[in-house]
Amino acid sequence: MIFDFELIADSIPKMLMGIGLTFQLLFLSAILGLILAVLLLLMRISGKWYLSWPAQVHIYIFRGTPILVQIFIIYYGLPQFEFIRDSIFWPILREPFGCAILALTLNTGAYVSEILRGGVLGVDRGVLEAGAALGLSVRQKFIYLTVPIAARLSLPAYSNDFISLMKATSLASTITLVDMTGIARTIVSQTFAPYEIFISLAIIYMILTWVFQKTFGRIEKYLSRYVKPEGLA
Amino acid sequence: MTNIAPAASPETLIQMKSVNKYFGNFQALKNINLEVKKGEKIVVCGPSGSGKSTMIRCINRLEEHTDGHIIIDGNELTDKVKDINAIRREVGMVFQSFNLFPHMTILKNLMLAQRLVRKTSKAEARETAMHFLERVKIPEQADKYPVQLSGGQQQRVAIARALCMKPEIILFDEPTSALDPEMINEVLEVMTDLAKEGMTMVCVTHEMGFARSVADRVIFMDAGEIVEEAEPEDFFLNPQNERTQKFLSQILTH
Numbered sequence: 098m099i100f101d102f103e104l105i106a107d108s109i110p111k112m113l114m115g116i117g118l119t120f121q122l123l124f125l126s127a128i129l130g131l132i133l134a135v136l137l138l139l140m141r142i143s144g145k146w147y148l149s150w151p152a153q154v155h156i157y158i159f160r161g162t163p164i165l166v167q168i169f170i171i172y173y174g175l176p177q178f179e180f181i182r183d184s185i186f187w188p189i190l191r192e193p194f195g196c197a198i199l200a201l202t203l204n205t206g207a208y209v210s211e212i213l214r215g216g217v218l219g220v221d222r223g224v225l226e227a228g229a230a231l232g233l234s235v236r237q238k239f240i241y242l243t244v245p246i247a248a249r250l251s252l253p254a255y256s257n258d259f260i261s262l263m264k265a266t267s268l269a270s271t272i273t274l275v276d277m278t279g280i281a282r283t284i285v286s287q288t289f290a291p292y293e294i295f296i297s298l299a300i301i302y303m304i305l306t307w308v309f310q311k312t313f314g315r316i317e318k319y320l321s322r323y324v325k326p327e328g329l330a
Numbered sequence: 331m332t333n334i335a336p337a338a339s340p341e342t343l344i345q346m347k348s349v350n351k352y353f354g355n356f357q358a359l360k361n362i363n364l365e366v367k368k369g370e371k372i373v374v375c376g377p378s379g380s381g382k383s384t385m386i387r388c389i390n391r392l393e394e395h396t397d398g399h400i401i402i403d404g405n406e407l408t409d410k411v412k413d414i415n416a417i418r419r420e421v422g423m424v425f426q427s428f429n430l431f432p433h434m435t436i437l438k439n440l441m442l443a444q445r446l447v448r449k450t451s452k453a454e455a456r457e458t459a460m461h462f463l464e465r466v467k468i469p470e471q472a473d474k475y476p477v478q479l480s481g482g483q484q485q486r487v488a489i490a491r492a493l494c495m496k497p498e499i500i501l502f503d504e505p506t507s508a509l510d511p512e513m514i515n516e517v518l519e520v521m522t523d524l525a526k527e528g529m530t531m532v533c534v535t536h537e538m539g540f541a542r543s544v545a546d547r548v549i550f551m552d553a554g555e556i557v558e559e560a561e562p563e564d565f566f567l568n569p570q571n572e573r574t575q576k577f578l579s580q581i582l583t584h
Contacts, residue, residue, distance in 0.1 A: 226392055227429035227488075231443035231495060232418040234411075241442060245433045323433050323475035 101290060105297050108284050112298055115277035122194075122266040122276060126201035127259060133206030138213045152210070159207035164265050167204055172196040172272045197269035205262045212258060216251030217243055249320040256313035260306050267302075277301060341368040343499055343530050344389060349398030351384055351554075358384045359395070360554040366499070366532060371525045373541040373562075374534045376551035377577060382534040385551070386501045389532070390421040403498055419447060422492030422500040426507050428484040430476035436463070436487050437472040440494050448495065455494075462490035466520050482513030486520055493524075500524070502533040536581060542566060550574045 140152035159167065175181050175190055189195035220243050228238040270279035281298040285291045344366035351359035358381050366372055374382045387393040388400060391407055391414050400407040402417045431439050440459035444450040450458070463469040466486035468479075476484055485505055492500055502521065506514045518540050525531060525544045535541065541548050541562055548565040550558040550573070558565070558574045566582075569575045 223425060223427050223429040224431060227425060229392065230390055230418060230423035232415050232447040233443060234415065237446050242431060323477055
């Protein structure tokens with residue numbers, strides 16, 4: 098087959114018109130997902146079964162099912178219920194954008210809360226004991242010791258999840274949203290040239306991934322300024 | 331840090347009465363009775379697993395005793411969080427593994443609890459921190475992170491951090507056991523200075539030289555019990571209990 102470079106050159110700018118929506122989906126659900134993740138984490142480590150249980154159920158459901166299925170259930174399923182159509186959330190859930198944000202948020206929140214829990218469990222017990230011995234309250238130990246140390250420990254895994262989330266935003270195109278993938282699909286249906294278009298799309302996502310990886314790498318380096326470089330005993 | 335006549339003061343700071351501690355079915359402390367007066371220096375020794383660390387960790391409630399009474403400076407340790415925090419303000423602790431806050435500079439390590447617990451102003455907390463860093467002879471390390479310091483330096487920072495809270499008592503839990511041999515002395519020197527200034531100290535340590543020169547009393551523990559309690563001279567030259575004799579012969583012949 099012949100690779101149509103002109104078509105690529107034409108379609109890349111078109112696809113980039115969807116980058117704004119891709120970013121909206123990404124950043125909005127990343128921020129909301131992080132808030133949800135912290136809430137789920139606090140519920141899980143609260144030591145109270147009536148808080149920890151619902152959190153675990155949420156995490157199990159959203160890690161245990163495909164995100165595409167979650168998007169479909171929220172987009173096609175929720176409007177079937179009258180109480181949802183009557184609720185104050187209807188203006189959001191009526192729109193595919195709101196449904197996509199909700200699905201991505203619930204999904205990433207479940208994953209990220211597990212990542213953060215790993216970080217919290219990784220905090221050296223001795224450090225917390227030292228805090229306790231100095232008279233710090235449980236809350237003060239959590240805010241000033243656990244949070245900053247756990248944040249550093251969680252960051253590598255979190256950056257992975259963030260990049261997964263970026264790629265998951267492309268699924269929003271299945272519920273009529275015109276993000277980069279949505280535009281690509283439209284172009285393909287007009288030109289019948291899936292090869293060129295999807296490869297170009299893949300390259301755009303790869304460039305984005307590279308940028309985010311570099312950014313997270315810098316943050317990691319900054320947060321690790323107090324960790325001994327490897328090989329220095 | 332003010333001049334207190336050591337041992338002459340009648341004030342009792344630590345009182346343990348018939349304290350027992352269980353971990354599940356295992357009895358880690360058996361009927362512990364201990365009194366420490368203001369300004370006294372107590373060295374606790376004994377084989378590993380004898381309950382030394384558990385005992386001093388009960389004093390600031392890092393471990394909860396199962397029954398008996400622990401009274402610190404007139405306040406009994408109970409379940410009440412408020413009381414526990416009040417007691418922890420007065421009781422400093424130095425750990426075997428230093429346990430500095432790895433994400434904070436040395437200066438911030440020393441300022442954190444002053445700011446949060448003592449509610450000291452920033453300027454005052456900094457001044458106190460620098461004062462005690464000078465006392466442990468490493469003011470030039472103030473802006474470094476713990477990992478950039480040697481083990482001995484880190485332990486001196488940990489001592490300074492405890493001192494910043496102006497505690498009545500400092501507990502030492504094997505403060506030199508994790509150190510390379512060449513760093514042990516710099517830490518012991520700081521501890522000896524503290525002792526000379528009249529600080530009330532309870533030290534779990536195997537540094538017998540330190541025990542000899544500093545301790546008012548040496549306590550020997552084995553299998554969760556206080557087996558022998560004596561002044562260092564008597565303890566080393568004339569141990570009464572068979573288990574003490576055996577322990578001393580093991581550590582002193584090498």
